[in-house]
Amino acid sequence: MVAQEVEKEPEETVEIKTDFGPPHYEIMLHPIIKKNYGKWKYHEVVRPGVIKRVAESGDVLYVVRFGSPRLLSVYTVRDICDIADKYSDGYLRFTSRHNVEFFLTDPDKIEPLIQEVQEKLGFPCGGTWDATKGEYGLSNIVHTQGWVHCHTPATDASGIVKSVMDELYDYFTDHKLPALCRISLACCANMCGAVHASDISMVGVHRKIPKIDDDAVRRTCEIPSTVAACPTGALKPDMKRKTVILDKDKCMYCGNCYTMCPGMPIFDPENDGVAVLVAGKISDARYPPQLSKVVVPWLPNNPPRWPEVVQTVKKILETWATHAEKYERIAEWIHRIGWERFFELTGLEFTEKLIDDYKRTPYIYASYRTSAAFRW
Amino acid sequence: MTEEVNKEELKQKVLEYLAKKPWQVRDLAKVLRVKKRELDKIVQELINEGKAAYWSSGSTTYVTTKDKLEEMEKKRSGT
Amino acid sequence: MTDVELPETPLLDELEKGPWPSFVKEIKRAAIEQEKAMKAGKKIKLPGAAKGLLKVLELAYKEKRTHWKHGGIVAVVGYGGGVIGRYCDLEDKVPEVWHFHTMRINMPSGWFYQTKALRAICDAWEKWGSGLTNFHGSTGDIILLGTRTEYLQPMANALAYLDKLYGSPAPFDIGGSGSDLRTPSACMGPALCEFACYDTLKACYEFTMRYQNELHRPMWPYKFKIKCSGCPNDCVAAKARSDFAIIGTWKDEIQIDQEAVKEYAKVIDIEKQVVKKCPTGAISWDGKELKIDNRECIRCMHCINVMPKALKPGKERGATILIGGKAPFVDGAIIGWVAIPFIPENELIEKCCEVLEAIWEWWDEEGKFRERVGELIWRKGMDEFLKVINQKADVRMVYAPRNNPFIFWRELNQ
């Protein structure tokens, strides 16, 4: 197959070129955006998913947002382009949360656009919020690769996201929440998705040490670099047997050794699963940024639809949504009502697993309560 | 003149080390007792010459020889 | 209808149901249409990849485990990152995805596109890869999901000549991975948002262009991320997701349009929604005039968010630099903390470059393997870090001063 002399493709004969960088953003900007760059006056939410932007010049642009599954075939991307050519003068934008946005100048085209996107792509219009009214929609879930492409996941990413968003669909297409709520998912504790400051996050967790297959280690691995890859020093070389020894008390199940050495897989179908964290926040609005906190240490992997995870996330979201005041994000709400009430209202169980004992973190004791001021 | 020779020698030595396993340049610099910045340059030259190559864990990067890289990838891909 | 046969995937099929757009449909679509395109005479180098992925993924769903192994290959001449090597552990069963490497492509600042550019990427990737993508990966790159080792270089070349070979308005370059500068990203800033206190797109582009070598040839202890948000709302989550977060802010008074405030008063409860929600009680409203005590205001953005027509950030604009943000691996999660309270807008890019270069030099020298810059600062101390970036201590760097007197008086104990 490979050895055949075939005609070379143009890509195989061009001179190699490096370090020219990404396209300049200016050539990617819609003419109205380019004209009013830095001169926007205000915005208004027309309906969920549609934001009207008004420039000092008087120009108006309607930005219409749709949720996408993030994983897209080139054929769907071409359909998106067809729609952008038809409605949006050949320009579009993606958001940091995997939504796609079109730019319209004619408000009469908004409804036809939404119709056509729904028919051709099945992408829902929404993901916005109206801060003036204090009515918020749910945006898309930031997520990672999971079983689709990564080697260390403790769970899938796309499948849970799909299942959760199916369940929370109306929150995306409507403005039914009292404040911003950001949901994210990372399929292992490396947290490529950096979900550690989200209102609700789901994190794949391994709970068992890697299984060392001595034979496979001998065949496929570099022992010194595997040992060095372990961040906690849990691995030692076993020179005689040409393999590695693992100190199970030191292992944090990070899977770094598996990256270096395919002979010690970290996955474990029955013990891998999903932790749920809440009360992270990034914006400075009203209340300072906060790290997310673990409220459920583990839920089982139950593909294809992860009902336990979906129901837990929904329960948290809806409990918050019914009890919070306007503008109160989950962190602010819990700050007002106290963690005692959070666990009471959500029905989640507080266990010893939720008290920090990861000693590498310098701020480990910061979460221990030092007063006898309780809510009973 | 002597500097040139020393550099060639060092380059050769670096290649020998790189042939053994994938290295973090900073670790190899310690072993060879040279400045990391200096070794960066040598390694870059070896890469440009096609003798050395990067090996990436996705989050961190190592350097090894081209042959070693091929051997490692072959083992991993299971051929 | 289709003459393309797909593998049986009863578990994945469940994920085609429900209202949210389905990634399974996307994989199936790629499988069907790529095969059709090939039958129609298009050049397709990796036929059946999406089909292979369906098989592997169905098995993953059945067995509740991944079937991917890591590979370290980069294999694009001149680059040390931007490729994630993947091999499938079912090689003989699913040879179509035996190799399934990912390429990360540096997106334009703010994720704005012309359709011509996207179509060109699609055409190239239909030919040289699986036809599957992510828009976008969580660092911000375009992710091209799955190709073979021998096609990495041709695909990189296709992107480098995307203008000439595929009619894109510009070529695309490879993004970062491994121990390098990761592809910087920016909020949409002045392109569309009236809150932007500096030009985030320009800053992001400048850093990307100036540091191509750092982006493409990893030599550091670990990754380093730069993200640009135009205001404290931080829509790209720079504070949590980047080692070096540039957050737009201002120093003088919030600009108020009293007439517009009165308009808002007709539709919202200003006392309840704005005055009472101000964290420092800086706002008062007597039904006629909105007053802000700008000495008390901490520039949190809440009131501006609620009344964008009436309120605006001040005119003396610039940015705050937060340092050290990162995910928990390995010493715990960190939200970036203040390193430089304020840099005026007109000095911003130059000053950032100066500081970045100083930080990199220090970190490259002192950092241990896999030590992010935030962790190095923990190990070495803020006082040393402040010397590195030539910055005086400022009370705005802390919530409170230290609560112990165990100060290392190094200057007295040389």
Ligand code: HEM
């Ligand atoms: C003019 C345009 C925009 C405005 C006025 C705006 C406004 C805001 C506001 C007010 C917040 C903070 C809300 C709060 O904490 O109460 C926020 C946060 C955020 N925005 Fe935007 N935003 C804009 C565009 C976007 C876009 C296009 C995206 C991407 C989809 C985005 C993503 C985010 C994210 C992820 C956060 C959450 C940060 C956090 O966790 O606190 N924003 N934005």
Ligand code: HEM
């Ligand atoms: C803008 C930010 C904040 C505002 C406006 C705020 C406001 C308040 C208020 C009004 C109280 C008194 C509640 C009462 O006595 O019933 C309070 C109590 C408290 N706050 Fe905050 N807070 C903020 C941030 C924080 C943060 C960041 C933390 C910790 C991470 C925190 C921890 C506490 C605690 C532990 C109490 C209870 C203290 C006690 O019972 O003596 N607050 N906060």
Ligand code: HEM
């Ligand atoms: C030791 C820690 C980490 C390791 C070993 C690691 C490893 C990896 C690997 C192997 C991939 C490739 C996944 C695939 O495409 O198959 C990946 C992807 C990625 N990683 Fe990490 N990672 C680590 C931490 C992080 C952190 C802390 C972040 C961000 C703050 C991050 C951001 C990303 C992003 C954005 C991707 C692209 C995939 C996506 O968009 O989902 N990684 N990482």
Ligand code: SF4
């Ligand atoms: S979070 Fe973990 S499993 Fe998921 S893509 Fe990142 S490294 Fe892979």
Ligand code: SF4
């Ligand atoms: S899983 Fe992580 S902590 Fe455990 S042995 Fe492997 S590298 Fe070390």
Ligand code: SF4
């Ligand atoms: S960070 Fe601020 S300036 Fe940037 S898009 Fe968000 S609200 Fe606008």
Ligand code: SF4
């Ligand atoms: S920006 Fe925040 S602190 Fe300043 S006046 Fe408005 S609500 Fe108060």
